[in-house]
Amino acid sequence: MTIAELAQEENSEKAKNHFQTLVKEGFASDEGGFVTKSGEKRFWSVDAVKLSETRFLGFAKDITERKQAENKLRESEENYRLIFESTGTATIIFDEDTTILQANNECRRVAGYSPKELVGTSWTEYVYKEDLPKVLENAKARLKDPSLVPSKYEVRIINANKEIRNAILSIGFIPESKRSIVSILDITERKQTEEELNKRSEAMEASMDGISILDENEKYVYVNDAHARIYGYDSPKELLEKSWKVLYDEEELARFENVIMPQFIDEGKWKGEAVGKKKDGTKFPQEVSLTAIEDGGLICVVRDITERKQAEEALKVSEEKFRKSFSTSPDSININRLEDGMYISTN
Numbered sequence: 001m002t003i004a005e006l007a008q009e010e011n012s013e014k015a016k017n018h019f020q021t022l023v024k025e026g027f028a029s030d031e032g033g034f035v036t037k038s039g040e041k042r043f044w045s046v047d048a049v050k051l052s053e054t055r056f057l058g059f060a061k062d063i064t065e066r067k068q069a070e071n072k073l074r075e076s077e078e079n080y081r082l083i084f085e086s087t088g089t090a091t092i093i094f095d096e097d098t099t100i101l102q103a104n105n106e107c108r109r110v111a112g113y114s115p116k117e118l119v120g121t122s123w124t125e126y127v128y129k130e131d132l133p134k135v136l137e138n139a140k141a142r143l144k145d146p147s148l149v150p151s152k153y154e155v156r157i158i159n160a161n162k163e164i165r166n167a168i169l170s171i172g173f174i175p176e177s178k179r180s181i182v183s184i185l186d187i188t189e190r191k192q193t194e195e196e197l198n199k200r201s202e203a204m205e206a207s208m209d210g211i212s213i214l215d216e217n218e219k220y221v222y223v224n225d226a227h228a229r230i231y232g233y234d235s236p237k238e239l240l241e242k243s244w245k246v247l248y249d250e251e252e253l254a255r256f257e258n259v260i261m262p263q264f265i266d267e268g269k270w271k272g273e274a275v276g277k278k279k280d281g282t283k284f285p286q287e288v289s290l291t292a293i294e295d296g297g298l299i300c301v302v303r304d305i306t307e308r309k310q311a312e313e314a315l316k317v318s319e320e321k322f323r324k325s326f327s328t329s330p331d332s333i334n335i336n337r338l339e340d341g342m343y344i345s346t347n
Helices: 009-025 064-086 106-111 132-144 188-206 225-230 250-267 306-328
Strands: 027-035 041-050 056-062 090-094 100-103 152-158 164-173 180-186 210-214 220-223 269-277 283-292 298-304 334-336 343-346
Touching: 009 027, 041 064, 090 106, 106 164, 106 180, 132 152, 164 188, 210 225, 225 298, 250 269, 250 283, 283 306
Parallel strands: none
Antiparallel strands: 027 041, 041 056, 090 100, 090 180, 152 164, 164 180, 210 220, 210 298, 269 283, 283 298, 334 343
16 A cells, blocks of 8 residues: 555645655655555654655654644634634734734724734834833733722823824733733714713703703603703702693693694794793793704793893883983974984974
8 A cells, every 4th residue: 555545635646746755865754644554644754754765754643633733723713813803893902011912903993004014013102101100000900910900091102193082992812821912992972972972962961041851751851950040940950751731721732732732743843932830830931942852852941031021011111111201392302313413203
């Protein structure tokens, strides 16, 4: 039986080449698959020496278990690589000296650097300088005892365009090594949205106008202090989850139902005057603005116009008194234009 006949079919050519090398050079060493007498496929490591033109000495060692272990390791590494690249999150692996050993392609999206550009550099180069001392302190403490520091925290990083980005780092140790794995989640847009919402919330709370948000069931889900105060309530909490209808009497509710709400539903907005009812039952004139929102709810802005109405009424009374005095006076009274003396009115 020849060596080629012992080899597995896919390795027969390799076995022939092995023998040709042996004949030509007097020595050959290789690994390959062979078939046993029972038909089982095994792997051997074969070293052969040429003794003469017709005789050769070969040493074969069964390495099947080692090959199987290598194949499993290769599969495991491939699976790990696929997971590493498919997490959807920028991920790096670094050594205890802060050198980046591995980076996935998501790092390009988050930091603007390719994996090749990151590998071999220190992760400290990409942390915002004001945050770096705290991050280094956490890293040092983590080496002593991982339970001493959080595994997830917020930090600012610098991308390839020298922009400051907000990120959440999730850090863990790789078992049986001194290496760490870090996933980086860019939350810059989320932070900007939160800050914008906070600014709007602060503005709404500071507003002199009453501002509220109602859900699709016409119940309050947000009420600012001014809104509660306008209606005579001590706290916005007193109105939360209640219907806006508690703030109007029957007559005004009928007007809302028959006039105001149909127009609001048709146009998605309404602005005008109404008569509100305070907690103690007192009625007051108000200016109301309603705006529909996508989830079926609405935003309501209310302004108490009692003082404006009182001023308008006082002006009306004053004008009526002047009109009567002007028309009934026994004296001749003229009203002339200042620039040219032209008569405007006379009694």
